[in-house]
Amino acid sequence: MQGEVKEKAQRAKDAAHALATLSTAVKNQALLAMAQALRKRQADVLAANEEDLSRGRKEGLSKAMLERLLLNEERITAMAEGLEDVAKLPDPIGNMTSVTRRPNGLQIGKMRVPLGVIGIIYESRPNVTVDAAALCLKSGNAVILRGGSEAINSNITIAEIISQAATQAGVPEGAIQLITTTDREAVNEMMQLHGYIDVLIPRGGAGLIQTVVRNSTIPVIETGVGNCHLYVDESANLSMAKAIAINGKTQRPAVCNALETLLINARVAENFLPQISQAFQERGVEMRGCPKTRTILPNILEATEEDWAKEYLDLVIALKVVENLEEAINHIRRYGTGHSEVIVTEDYSKALQFTNQVDAAAVYVNASSRFTDGSQFGLGAEIGISTQKLHTRGPMGLEELTTNKFVIYGQGQIRD
């Protein structure tokens, strides 16, 4: 057991060197071959997935968990199409930026290169196995995948299919590695693998992410926990605010860029709250409010300290009346997770103040927080949304899986 992680990490490291300079043509052919193999071996994937589902049912997994675990023809087709989409994206590797000539004649540029070996630790959705492998391969990185135990059979079958197809298309062996040990110890081992894994990306619930962030001694990119706010300014177009609030809360409540708290300026609270309350009630959204909110909406529950900090990921929302923009910004600073924050306003200075002072991956004026997403931002596919500050912030596409090296062209220059 113990040996598996280190052994696979070593193989990934060995593959990384050749992967870094693999041609775009070979990488794209491999992605297309992986798609084709997935389609061709759909029956094997469905059979493996059925094993996971039946064990999950026996073990009493929730309906939501089983739904995330489920693969069907449509979802396998979506995975294959995802691979084909990644093949179409431009290859970031080898591009050079900001080449300058120094006074001594040295030409210095920054070349985009892969990170090396990327570890992905994720939960039940088996499609992550394919998405992560595709993005890492296209960006020239080796990947070590560590999925959840619920999906282990699905993941093993998928990884075997795609890594075999990749190797046959000319990708170095070892480029795509799946850890098959479902033991927690494997994650602990990954978090200490200096010299083998260049970065770990946890994808999943807040518990998993915090475990990795707080225990890993190798670099981590923290993803995805979103306690997102919408501030309705006194100058807001209230019907716009209402549409953005409804979209943010109800269009897909279980995702990280969904709204969790509305902050309403006291000058518009009496007008806005009854409107939004009716809209939320019609859509089955449970509301919890501050004392001022409850003087206007007396029938809702009182929001506790816990509500302000909570990422509900459900049809529940917290409502707070604030005196001014400063109070809204302070509330966001205290409870926000640095994901997506929105102001709805018609006031130019307030828009500027909000975008300058709120510190988050994405700060919006007059648009839904639901747009925080790689494809919506025009990055193509995404491997996750970074909520940390180091390396990259917000949706991570291919470029965010790379780093730079300085390349210097001289004619014999030495330093005085």
Next chain:
Amino acid sequence: MQGEVKEKAQRAKDAAHALATLSTAVKNQALLAMAQALRKRQADVLAANEEDLSRGRKEGLSKAMLERLLLNEERITAMAEGLEDVAKLPDPIGNMTSVTRRPNGLQIGKMRVPLGVIGIIYESRPNVTVDAAALCLKSGNAVILRGGSEAINSNITIAEIISQAATQAGVPEGAIQLITTTDREAVNEMMQLHGYIDVLIPRGGAGLIQTVVRNSTIPVIETGVGNCHLYVDESANLSMAKAIAINGKTQRPAVCNALETLLINARVAENFLPQISQAFQERGVEMRGCPKTRTILPNILEATEEDWAKEYLDLVIALKVVENLEEAINHIRRYGTGHSEVIVTEDYSKALQFTNQVDAAAVYVNASSRFTDGSQFGLGAEIGISTQKLHTRGPMGLEELTTNKFVIYGQGQIRD
């Protein structure tokens, strides 16, 4: 004791919010005021430094350590000039890049923002206290400084002078914090301060850096260990190779971008080795060679496995004869630390292969590794040289102390 680190980190965090939007004018005025205060209170700094020096002498610090610890009028002037230079650098904060308009009309851009709170852990040179504070302030970050115990009196006096001058010039109180506890426990505490410190930068010897890299659970930027190589290709201009080798090894042997190993193509070894050997002998450089090298230079010591891995930081160099470029690249991959690597060649394809395949912060063709430096690269001052891949690689100037946030301007867009 225990309380100091957390208390100062809290104060730094409180300051960071206001610092992030502080005007360039106030930051520059503060830097100039800090320079002026240092000059004015030179006698206090020298007196504190004398305390450190006399304790150091009593405790038997090495000559090299005492030399690094020493401050004099010239060095204090250099620190003040450093502050004035940073005031002249462009302020990176608030710049927006790659603003695009999406098909739905959203305008999405990336705004450069500070990292937040930066922790610097460093060794005996007291000038780091000033340099680090200046770069962090100009880039809108709060800083927590933790210098070595040998320099504690110098650091306390310098930090008091510059932070007082900064506060008087309008910088939020708490922006510049020095940990006065010399206890190792303080470093351990810093390495766990999630939610307070956004990134730790260790500056110093390999031991300090490895301790921080391997134990910190908050993000780290690894700096500076350089086992740098020069490969002399068979097509090299040998007098150029000789000049670059001498410059790399002898111009300043104790720094991280100095050369530690020469790899010489077997086709030119008989011609090149006697020349370079004579030049090294004249400059007091001790050589250690592989068996093939010793057939040509029989009087030098044999290089052991340890020599290939060692950052001498001294007038010692390892010499190895290699069959071809591939062997050179493999040697660098095995023993290099990802700092600076050089090829001397007149062969276009070899130059391309070396720059594409060698993975390091700086990869040179026909120039000295000694150029890996913020000011030589045109970044202005530097806070260190990153040898890790995440976030940034190579010399780190003001921009490297920042991150981005996405700012999105809408007209009421919601997601379908």
